[in-house]
Amino acid sequence: xxxxxxxxxxxxxxxxxxxxxxxxxxxxxxxxxxxxxxxxxxxxxxxxxxxxxxxxxxxxxxxxxxxxxxxxxxxxxxxxxxxxxxxxxxxxxxxxxxxxxxxxxxxxxxxxxxxxxxxxxxxxxxxxxxxxxxxxxxxxxxxxxxxxxxxxxxxxxxxxxxxxxxxxxxxxxxxxxxxxxxxxxxxxxxxxxxxxxxxxxxxxxxxxxxxxxxxxxxxxxxxxxxxxxxxxxxxxxxxxxxxxxxxxxxxxxxxxxxxxxxxxxxxxxxxxxxxxxxxxxxxxxxxx
Amino acid sequence: xxxxxxxxxxxxxxxxxxxxxxxxxxxxxxxxxxxxxxxxxxxxxxxxxxxxxxxxxxxxxxxxxxxxxxxxxxxxxxxxxxxxxxxxxxxxxxxxxxxxxxxxxxxxxxxxxxxxxxxxxxxxxxxxxxxxxxxxxxxxxxxxxxxxxxxxxxxxxxxxxxxxxxxxxxxxxxxxxxxxxxxxxxxxxxxxxxxxxxxxxxxxxxxxxxxxxxxxxxxxxxxxxxxxxxxxxxxxxxxxxxxxxxxxxxxxxxxxxxxxxxxxxxxxxxxxxxxxxxxxxxxxxxxxxxxxxxxxxxxxxxxxxxxxxxxxxxxxxxxxxxxxxxxxxxxxxxxxxxxxxxxxxxxxxxxxxxxxx
Ligand SMILES: Nc1ncnc2c1ncn2[C@@H]1O[C@H](COP(=O)(O)OP(=O)(O)OP(=O)(O)O)[C@@H](O)[C@H]1O
Ligand SMILES: [Mg+2]
Numbered sequence: 001x002x003x004x005x006x007x008x009x010x011x012x013x014x015x016x017x018x019x020x021x022x023x024x025x026x027x028x029x030x031x032x033x034x035x036x037x038x039x040x041x042x043x044x045x046x047x048x049x050x051x052x053x054x055x056x057x058x059x060x061x062x063x064x065x066x067x068x069x070x071x072x073x074x075x076x077x078x079x080x081x082x083x084x085x086x087x088x089x090x091x092x093x094x095x096x097x098x099x100x101x102x103x104x105x106x107x108x109x110x111x112x113x114x115x116x117x118x119x120x121x122x123x124x125x126x127x128x129x130x131x132x133x134x135x136x137x138x139x140x141x142x143x144x145x146x147x148x149x150x151x152x153x154x155x156x157x158x159x160x161x162x163x164x165x166x167x168x169x170x171x172x173x174x175x176x177x178x179x180x181x182x183x184x185x186x187x188x189x190x191x192x193x194x195x196x197x198x199x200x201x202x203x204x205x206x207x208x209x210x211x212x213x214x215x216x217x218x219x220x221x222x223x224x225x226x227x228x229x230x231x232x233x234x235x236x237x238x239x240x241x242x243x244x245x246x247x248x249x250x251x252x253x254x255x256x257x258x259x260x261x262x263x264x265x266x267x268x269x270x271x272x273x274x275x276x277x278x279x280x281x282x283x284x285x286x287x288x
Numbered sequence: 289x290x291x292x293x294x295x296x297x298x299x300x301x302x303x304x305x306x307x308x309x310x311x312x313x314x315x316x317x318x319x320x321x322x323x324x325x326x327x328x329x330x331x332x333x334x335x336x337x338x339x340x341x342x343x344x345x346x347x348x349x350x351x352x353x354x355x356x357x358x359x360x361x362x363x364x365x366x367x368x369x370x371x372x373x374x375x376x377x378x379x380x381x382x383x384x385x386x387x388x389x390x391x392x393x394x395x396x397x398x399x400x401x402x403x404x405x406x407x408x409x410x411x412x413x414x415x416x417x418x419x420x421x422x423x424x425x426x427x428x429x430x431x432x433x434x435x436x437x438x439x440x441x442x443x444x445x446x447x448x449x450x451x452x453x454x455x456x457x458x459x460x461x462x463x464x465x466x467x468x469x470x471x472x473x474x475x476x477x478x479x480x481x482x483x484x485x486x487x488x489x490x491x492x493x494x495x496x497x498x499x500x501x502x503x504x505x506x507x508x509x510x511x512x513x514x515x516x517x518x519x520x521x522x523x524x525x526x527x528x529x530x531x532x533x534x535x536x537x538x539x540x541x542x543x544x545x546x547x548x549x550x551x552x553x554x555x556x557x558x559x560x561x562x563x564x565x566x567x568x569x570x571x572x573x574x575x576x577x578x579x580x581x582x583x584x585x586x587x588x589x590x591x592x593x594x595x596x597x598x599x600x601x602x603x604x605x606x607x608x609x610x611x612x613x614x615x616x617x618x619x620x621x622x623x624x625x626x627x628x629x630x631x632x633x634x635x636x637x638x639x640x641x642x643x644x645x
Contacts, residue, residue, distance in 0.1 A: 184375035187342050190362040191369045192389035192440065202388075206379045 043264060050257035057251030069254040076253045082243035083259060085155070086224050089239065093162035094219035098212055100163070101170025108171070109178040126168045134165060135232035142233060153235025161233045162226060166219040173218060177211035217270065224263070291353060293318040293444050293476040294339060299348035301334050308334040310500035311348075316444075316478060316493075321470050323487040324480045325523070326497030332480040333372075335497075336446050339478065341365045352443060363392075368437035369446040372453075374429050376421035382408070382432050383417035389440040407439040410469065427458045434466070438473060445470075447479045451486065463489050484524050488512070496520050512567075514554065518638045521565050528571070528606045529563040531640055540564050540637070544602045548579040549632040561640045569609040570634040573597070573620055577629035581606075585624050599628060 053064035074080035107113070108120060126134060141147060142157050151157060185207070189199040205212075227241040234242060244256050292315040301309040309331040316322045324332045337343040338350060341362035350358045357365050368389070376385050386404045395403065408414050411431040421429055430450060437445055450466075451459045467490050470477045481487050487494050488508040495505045496519075504516040515521035518529060532542040538555060540562060541547045550564060583601035590596075594609040597620065608628060620626055 182373065182375065184371050184373055185377060187340075187362065188369070188371060188375040188377070188436075189388070190342075191340060191367075192436070193363045193392035194388075195361070195363050198392065203377060 046257050047261045047264070050254055050261045052254050052257075054254060059252050059254045059257065069258050073255050073258045076247070076255050078238060078243060079253075079255055079259070082238045082240045085237060086240035089155075089158055089162055090220045090223040093159055093166050093223045094216045096159075096163045097166030097170045097219045098174075098215045101167050101215060102174045102208070102212065104167070105171050105174040105178055109175055109181075123168055123171050126165045127172075131165075131226075131228040135161070135229040138164070138229065139232040153233060154237050157233040157235065158230055158237060158239065161229050162223045165226075165229060166223060169218050169222060170215040173215040174208060174211045177208050181207065221267070291318070292316055292351075293320075293353060294478065295351040296335075296339070297349045297351070299335075299338060299345045299350060301331070301338060301343060302346045307500055309338070309345075312500070312502055314495060314502065314505070316476060319474050319476055320492045321467065321477045321479065321490055323491035323494045324478065324497060325482065325484060325487040325494050326503075327482055327523075330497045331500040332482070332497055333448055336369070336448050336478065336480050339444070340367055340369045340446050366443040367446060368440050368442040368444075369448065370430075370433045370437050370450045372448045372450065374421075374433040376429055376432055376436070378421055380420075381417060382413065382419050382421065382424070385421065385432055386417075386436045386439050388436065393440075403439055407435045410438075410472075411435045426453055427462065430454065430462065434469070438469070438475070441473075442475060444476045444478060447477060449480055449482070451481075459486075466490065488524070496523060498523075514636050515565065515638060518563055518565075518640070521636070521638055526568050526607055527565045528568065529565050529638070530603045530606075531561065531563050533561055534559050538632070542603055545581055548635075550635050550637055551633055554635065554637045556637070558637060558639070562637050563640045564635050564637055566606075566630050566635045568596070568607040569594070569611075571606065571608045571628050571630045573608060573610060573626050573628065575627040575629045577631045579632060579635070580627055580629040583626060583628055585620055585622050585626055588620070588622050599626065601628070 049059055049062075050069055051065050051067070052059055052062055053066040053068065055061070055063045069075075074083075104119075104123065108116060108123075138157075138161050142151060142153055181204075185203055186199050189203045190196075194202060225241055226239075227245065230239050230242060231245075238246070240259065244252070247253060247256060294314070294316040296312055296314040299309060299312050299314075300307065312331075312335065314335075324335060326332050334343060338345050339352075341357065341360060341364070345358060348358075349356055352365060352367065377388065380388070383404055386407055387400055390400050390403060405414070405417070408417060411434055413428060413431055413435065416424070416428070421432065424432065430453070433450065447466075451462050454462060463486055466477075466479075479487070479490060491508065493505065493507055494511055496503045496511065498519055504511060504520045511520060511524050515524065515527070521527040521529065530542055530545070532540040532545075532548070534555065535541040535547055538552045539547050539549050540555075542564070548564060555562075581601045581603060583599040583606065585597050586600045586605070587598035588595060590612075592612070594611050597608045597610065599606050599608055606628060
């Protein structure tokens with residue numbers, strides 16, 4: 001070991017410390033950019049490949065730009081009907097699940113009844129059970145002799161399954177809003193001559209409306225992309241996720257990317273609209 | 289006396305094992321300003337909520353005018369409430385908040401607009417109809433709550449500590465305004481409060497509640513001048529209670545002092561151990577009155593209109609107020625020995641209770 005003269009060591013140490021402080025200052029930014037890229041690249045690829053003009057049956061390598069896929073978005077047999085079915089199911093399921101979920105949440109928050117604790121727990125069960133188990137058990141139920149006599153696998157079984165796993169989300173969303181709800185508001189309405197139904201219509205409903213909207217959107221989003229549970233219970237019916245899965249085995253058409261991009265754009269627009277509305281509301285509250 | 293507007297007959301309310309209101313009977317005269325006064329948890333809110341129809345009594349009956357309303361829901365009673373938290377509808381404008389009750393009774397169009405705006409004017413909120421409740425100050429919200437209830441011209445208006453959230457100055461102002469509004473509209477007001485000063489300022493009659501029961505019911509003067517129990521004496525203003533034993537039809541021998549005279553009416557046939565009460569402003573420094581006690585001044589405090597003295601006597605510490613009618617009048621100062629005296633007519637007698645002062 002040779003002793004390094006102090007005069008030579010100093011500048012090197014200074015460089016090291018300068019690098020270190022640079023890293024310290026920019027590590028978070030770099031990490032954020034990396035994480036964001038990681039999240040965004042797959043979506044960017046999906047959108048980019050919706051403009052691809054694939055050479056063969058597979059839309060995996062870039063071979064030219066085209067608008068054809070967007071113009072003929074339903075140019076693949078079965079895609080349109082799958083999309084329509086998915087939208088129908090998602091629409092009805094989110095409505096039904098939100099309606100039922102609201103009633104359950106009201107019961108759980110407002111009334112003390114025997115078995116409330118158990119219900120509170122059971123509501124979370126579909127959230128924590130693996131989807132594959134849910135799907136398989138539902139299939140067992142639907143294939144049961146007694147049930148299958150009245151209910152064939154198909155639209156209704158898909159709908160029932162979707163409503164079932166959506167309800168938990170609806171209950172959780174609406175419950176959160178109800179817990180912060182001032183009961184005196186309802187008493188005030190009744191005091192002023194509104195019966196139970198009018199009170200619900202004029203006071204309760206408008207005040208929990210944001211939670212209902214959130215629940216509708218959440219249920220819609222969960223329903224429209226569900227694959228596992230639907231796969232067990234679809235019978236002859238094909239939803240969009242099932243269609244994509246089937247198509248991917250024989251060659252994914254770029255139209256799938258088109259639909260994917262549209263869903264992404266709609267989701268982002270809804271989010272942005274929501275933020276804008278909130279901001280405007282906050283501003284009007286502050287100025288007026 | 290006409291039929292009372294509100295009548296409670298032997299009303300009891302139990303929540304599981306808690307008795308919130310205990311066998312309470314009460315008549316509230318039509319057109320009067322009635323106060324329910326008592327410490328926290330004594331059952332004031334519960335009583336009010338039973339009259340409003342938000343709780344049903346476990347036992348007993350409630351009448352509004354001639355009509356028995358026990359069991360009826362709130363929307364079938366001609367009663368309106370001003371909630372302590374105001375409970376304004378946050379999603380509706382001030383106008384729509386006030387119009388809520390009228391709309392339920394199918395008042396529409398110009399009539400509705402006219403009545404709501406007239407009411408907003410009465411409570412001093414003209415022109416604020418389009419605001420949302422959250423854009424108003426606490427005092428303004430309180431007025432909206434009042435307007436929302438009054439616009440329906442109910443038979444009875446219930447107010448649950450409506451001034452509790454306001455600062456002292458606004459509180460004093462609203463007390464007078466409320467009183468004036470009540471006078472103008474002529475509706476029966478039942479006002480819940482735990483502030484004795486507020487009750488005394490506003491009410492024609494006060495029911496002092498304790499532990500779910502009514503301790504005493506009367507005009508502010510009656511309650512102050514002749515409290516029925518040590519509890520009432522202590523709750524309304526400051527009072528000096530001196531323990532003793534009845535020694536004649538109009539005299540009491542103090543436990544650690546002389547015999548004092550009281551009025552026979554105040555004694556009201558009591559025998560045995562009692563407490564004689566004297567309000568601080570009715571005690572004189574000096575021996576100008578028949579009943580006298582020796583003592584030493586231990587504290588002196590200037591409180592504006594009066595000077596407060598704490599005097600140590602054989603019978604305990606007594607509080608004395610002396611009006612500051614003209615400057616430099618009060619010669620007494622801490623350490624001085626003095627004689628306290630009072631007239632038999634300005635004292636009252638209550639049953640002796642250990643929890644009293
Ligand atoms: N819903 C309820 N369930 C159980 N106990 C209750 C309920 N409401 C009131 N109580 C109890 O009844 C008693 C009286 O309550 P109440 O609210 O009438 O008091 P209060 O006089 O209005 O008090 P405060 O001045 O603090 O408002 C209290 O002991 C309270 O804990
Ligand atoms: Mg109360």
